[in-house]
Amino acid sequence: ISALLEGISGISDSSERVAASAQELGASSEELAASAETVTRETEKMSSIFGDIEGKISSLSSTAEGLNETSKEGSIDAAALIHQLSVLKAMKADDFADIAEDAIKAHKGWVANLKKFVEGGQWDLETNPQRCRFGIFLSFIERPEGASEELWSGILSMHEKLHGLGHTVNDAMQRGESGKAREVLKETVALSERLSASLLRVVEICRGQGEQEREASGLPALPERTR
Numbered sequence: 001i002s003a004l005l006e007g008i009s010g011i012s013d014s015s016e017r018v019a020a021s022a023q024e025l026g027a028s029s030e031e032l033a034a035s036a037e038t039v040t041r042e043t044e045k046m047s048s049i050f051g052d053i054e055g056k057i058s059s060l061s062s063t064a065e066g067l068n069e070t071s072k073e074g075s076i077d078a079a080a081l082i083h084q085l086s087v088l089k090a091m092k093a094d095d096f097a098d099i100a101e102d103a104i105k106a107h108k109g110w111v112a113n114l115k116k117f118v119e120g121g122q123w124d125l126e127t128n129p130q131r132c133r134f135g136i137f138l139s140f141i142e143r144p145e146g147a148s149e150e151l152w153s154g155i156l157s158m159h160e161k162l163h164g165l166g167h168t169v170n171d172a173m174q175r176g177e178s179g180k181a182r183e184v185l186k187e188t189v190a191l192s193e194r195l196s197a198s199l200l201r202v203v204e205i206c207r208g209q210g211e212q213e214r215e216a217s218g219l220p221a222l223p224e225r226t227r
Contacts, residue, residue, distance in 0.1 A: 093209035096144045100203045103134035104196045107162065111192045114166055118173065118181050127167035129160040146205040151198060158195040162188065 110125060110132075117123050129135045138159070143152040165188040172181035 091141070093144065093146075093206040093213060096141075097203045097206035097210065099134070099137055100199045100206065103137075104199050104203075106133060107159075107192055107195060110162075110166070111189055114169060114185060114188060118169060118178070118185050123170060123173075125166055125170075127163045127170065129163040132163070135159065135163075144202065144206055144209075146209050147202050151201060155195065155198045155202070158191055158198065162191050162195060165191065 113121070113125055117125070126132050130139060138156065143149065165184055169181045169184045169188065172178070172184060
């Protein structure tokens, strides 16, 4: 009986070891299943990432095509600009006089609108001297023949300062310093009058040159523009 009990005990121990091994195998199976699930998720993520990359590559391709078209358009615009600049270089004295007269009118209107702003009107003024029509024109032309260097450089300096004063007026009004704005406005008006006088002097010089050019070519005199 003792031997039988020992045998049964041995069988029980073996059964427990088998059960433990089975549990370990079960745990390993669960770990493998979890690992497989993780691999599946990572694979799906990688697939999504590659899909995004493919989309970005396609977008870059479209952008490159757009840049190519833009460069073509830019070339056309550049050619047009070169043509316009060649026209400016061929500009005659009377043409320059017309532009100077237009600049006088434009800047008088600019100062008038600045006054309205100080009195409570809306701000709608260009303070960059290179962006107004006359400023853009000045960027492409040289000093007209007959106008002295002193006269021309004075015009450029006054024109730049005029727009800068407009910016100062705007800043003062934004800070609520209406008194300061009015003081700068007076300075702006006085400067505008000096600028107009200098531009008018250029007009007179260019008109005289235009008359000489017409006399030399035998063409009749042009009628004066109404101011």
